[in-house]
Amino acid sequence: MIEVSALTKHYRGKKAVDEVTFTARPGRVTGFLGPNGAGKSSTLRILLGLDAATSGRALINGKRYRDLTDPLRSVGALLDGAGPVPERRAVDHLSWMARSNRIPRQRVREVLELVGLADAAKQRVKTYSLGMRQRLGIAAALLGEPEILVLDEPVNGLDPDGIRWVRTFLGDYAAGGRTVLLSSHLMTETADTAHDVVIINHGRVVTQGSLAEVTAGHASLEAAFFALAGARW
Numbered sequence: 261m262i263e264v265s266a267l268t269k270h271y272r273g274k275k276a277v278d279e280v281t282f283t284a285r286p287g288r289v290t291g292f293l294g295p296n297g298a299g300k301s302s303t304l305r306i307l308l309g310l311d312a313a314t315s316g317r318a319l320i321n322g323k324r325y326r327d328l329t330d331p332l333r334s335v336g337a338l339l340d341g342a343g344p345v346p347e348r349r350a351v352d353h354l355s356w357m358a359r360s361n362r363i364p365r366q367r368v369r370e371v372l373e374l375v376g377l378a379d380a381a382k383q384r385v386k387t388y389s390l391g392m393r394q395r396l397g398i399a400a401a402l403l404g405e406p407e408i409l410v411l412d413e414p415v416n417g418l419d420p421d422g423i424r425w426v427r428t429f430l431g432d433y434a435a436g437g438r439t440v441l442l443s444s445h446l447m448t449e450t451a452d453t454a455h456d457v458v459i460i461n462h463g464r465v466v467t468q469g470s471l472a473e474v475t476a477g478h479a480s481l482e483a484a485f486f487a488l489a490g491a492r493w
């Protein structure tokens with residue numbers, strides 16, 4: 261379970277995140293949605309201990325990230341922009357991560373199979389397509405068999421096959437009773453994936469609830485966003 265309460269982040273006096281409160285529950289994919297600059301990455305960076313909040317809290321199973329005993333075993337993350345050294349072979353990248361987190365080496369083979377990269381494990385990352393890199397990022401997030409997955413824009417730049425793969429994978433992951441928090445600026449793709457949605461704009465939550473609740477009375481999730489936020493994408 262992820263609990264964010266009254267989370268606020270200022271950058272040089274400007275509010276990037278403004279009193280954001282939401283919960284992402286086990287067994288559900290929660291879509292964290294908003295246009296570029298809405299405050300999604302700032303929220304996720306605080307949740308994952310990469311940045312400090314100005315005020316408020318972001319907790320993983322009731323604890324701050326830095327207080328988790330074995331973080332990779334509690335929460336797996338894929339952050340926009342973070343990636344392995346291009347010269348490295350995928351299997352070496354994952355083995356290094358596993359070793360530094362005391363995760364058995366056999367788990368590397370398992371996650372490569374889970375994401376469909378077993379046959380490309382020995383290729384250098386620089387030869388990977390964007391879709392393969394996203395799969396590798398998800399493999400890294402899965403290393404510790406975490407109960408919670410946090411993914412920042414995992415379908416960015418993916419082709420329809422790649423998007424479908426991520427959607428099915430995350431749905432299955434949550435169906436096993438795990439918590440998935442997925443940030444995106446892509447409404448339509450997320451509407452096909454998420455059970456619950458939290459929409460932010462200019463750092464503030466504009467609406468949240470189950471997909472059915474948020475879209476009630478609107479033609480689509482995108483229409484709901486425009487009606488509620490009154491903003492262009």
Ligand SMILES: Nc1ncnc2c1ncn2[C@@H]1O[C@H](COP(=O)(O)OP(=O)(O)OP(=O)(O)O)[C@@H](O)[C@H]1O
Nearest residue numbers: 271272276294295296297298299300301302303445
């Ligand atoms: N390190 C920083 N220093 C100053 N301002 C920042 C910093 N990081 C983010 N911001 C600002 O905070 C606001 C929210 O940015 P953030 O990256 O959290 O949004 P986002 O919803 O993730 O957008 P995107 O989809 O473009 O990544 C933006 O106005 C951004 O310019």
